Each structure stands twice: as structure tokens, then as C-alpha cells.
Amino acid sequence: MSFQIAIDGPAGAGKSTVAKAVAQKLGYLYVDTGAMYRAIGLYFLDHSLDTENEETVSKGTEGADVTLQIINGTQHVFLNGEDVTERVRTEKAGMMASRISALAPVREKLVRMQQEIAGKNDVVMDGRDIGTVVLPDAPLKVYLTASVEARAERRCLELKTKGQEADLREIEEDIRKRDRQDMTRKISPLRQAEDAVLLDSSCLDAAQVTERIVSLAKERR
Numbered sequence: 001m002s003f004q005i006a007i008d009g010p011a012g013a014g015k016s017t018v019a020k021a022v023a024q025k026l027g028y029l030y031v032d033t034g035a036m037y038r039a040i041g042l043y044f045l046d047h048s049l050d051t052e053n054e055e056t057v058s059k060g061t062e063g064a065d066v067t068l069q070i071i072n073g074t075q076h077v078f079l080n081g082e083d084v085t086e087r088v089r090t091e092k093a094g095m096m097a098s099r100i101s102a103l104a105p106v107r108e109k110l111v112r113m114q115q116e117i118a119g120k121n122d123v124v125m126d127g128r129d130i131g132t133v134v135l136p137d138a139p140l141k142v143y144l145t146a147s148v149e150a151r152a153e154r155r156c157l158e159l160k161t162k163g164q165e166a167d168l169r170e171i172e173e174d175i176r177k178r179d180r181q182d183m184t185r186k187i188s189p190l191r192q193a194e195d196a197v198l199l200d201s202s203c204l205d206a207a208q209v210t211e212r213i214v215s216l217a218k219e220r221r
């Protein structure tokens with residue numbers, strides 16, 4: 001039986017940094033489910049598809065073929081054969097991902113893919129609905145959060161390090177908007193699973209959060 005660690009939480013809480021580090025320490029596969037939603041969001045952006053129209057929504061969901069591949073130990077996401085790993089990282093793609101992630105056909109398609117991956121591998125999977133919907137029986141669930149201010153500062157630094165423009169106020173506003181969208185949507189809203197361990201990264205660094213999750217995983221394995 002494969003072992004699964006589900007890490008959920010709002011945008012910018014440090015989920016991907018921590019999930020990657022935990023996966024590396026335990027030798028598990030890291031799956032960034034946000035990148036999958038971002039790739040479909042990119043397809044909607046590239047083709048200027050309306051997210052409110054049933055016909056274009058089904059066209060977008062069916063037309064976007066998303067696959068994951070591990071290259072040199074890192075997850076790469078492909079959209080119809082194109083490596084979009086870098087292209088999905090913009091704020092625009094993140095906002096679009098948040099919009100299309102509220103659509104039932106999109107969620108059904110990606111949840112199915114994620115469950116298949118987790119059935120075959122020991123995984124650390126991060127997202128919004130991993131502990132509540134994708135892997136409800138995961139032996140370890142973590143809800144990782146942090147204050148809006150701490151998350152915005154982190155995201156700002158991350159973008160600047162990559163040479164992208166970043167305005168702290170704008171990022172804070174985007175984060176609040178994305179939290180609202182993710183937490184209030186009708187299907188699979190972001191919430192802490194009842195059996196998830198709550199970790200707040202406002203005052204903990206990535207190494208401390210990683211250590212805590214690794215030791216919890218060793219206890220439960």
C-alpha cells in the first residue's frame with residue numbers, strides 16, 4: 001500500500017517548498033496539484049475561453065491535456081506536449097487557475113488523475129482539497145497556513161528573486177481575492193480536514209515545518 005501525505009492550505013503558505021523538502025527526505029514523489037490547475041488555466045488564457053459559458057468550459061477541459069513528468073528529480077507540467085512549468089508561475093495564471101478550479105468538469109478530470117498517481121506511488125501531494133476530497137483516507141494530513149501579510153511578503157520575494165516585477169500591495173490584494181475565491185466556491189472549497197494537523201508558518205521557517213511533518217510521517221508509517 002502506498003503512503004500518502006496530504007498538504008493543503010491557502011496561496012503562499014509555503015506548501016510547495018515544504019512538500020518538496022518532505023518528499024526528498026522521505027524518498028516520496030512530490031505532486032504539485034496547483035500546477036495542474038494552472039496549466040488548464042493557461043489553456044483558457046491562451047485560447048481566450050470564457051469560463052462562464054458551458055460550451056467553452058467543456059471545450060477547455062477536454063482540449064487541455066495535462067501531464068506530469070519528473071525531470072532531474074523535479075516535477076514538470078506539460079500542456080498538450082509543451083513544457084509550461086515556468087509559464088504557469090505568473091500571478092495571471094494563478095488567478096485564472098483559481099477561476100477555472102471552481103468548474104466541476106475541471107475538478108473531476110484532475111482529481112481522477114491525482115488519485116491514480118497516489119494509488120501507485122508514495123506521495124506528498126499539495127493543494128486545496130487533497131485531505132478533504134482527493135485523498136480522504138491519507139494517513140497524514142497537514143493544513144499549512146500563515147497570515148496574509150507573511151504570505152504576501154514571501155510571494156513578493158519569490159517573484160523578485162526570479163527577476164519578475166512584484167508589488168507587495170497588489171500581491172496582498174491578489175492573495176485576499178484568491179483566498180476568498182478558493183474558500184467560498186461551491187465545489188471542494190478550501191478548508192481544513194477534521195483530521196488534519198494545523199501548522200502556522202507565520203513564525204516557523206520552512207526547515208522547521210519540514211521537520212515537523214517528517215517526524216509525524218515516521219510516527220504514522
Ligand code: C5P
Nearest residue numbers: 011033034035037097098101127128129
Ligand atoms: O497552489 P497554487 O497557487 O499553484 O494553485 C493555483 C490555484 O489552483 C489555487 O488558487 C486554487 O484555486 C486551485 N487549486 C485547487 N485545488 C488544488 C490545487 C489548486 O483548486 N488541489
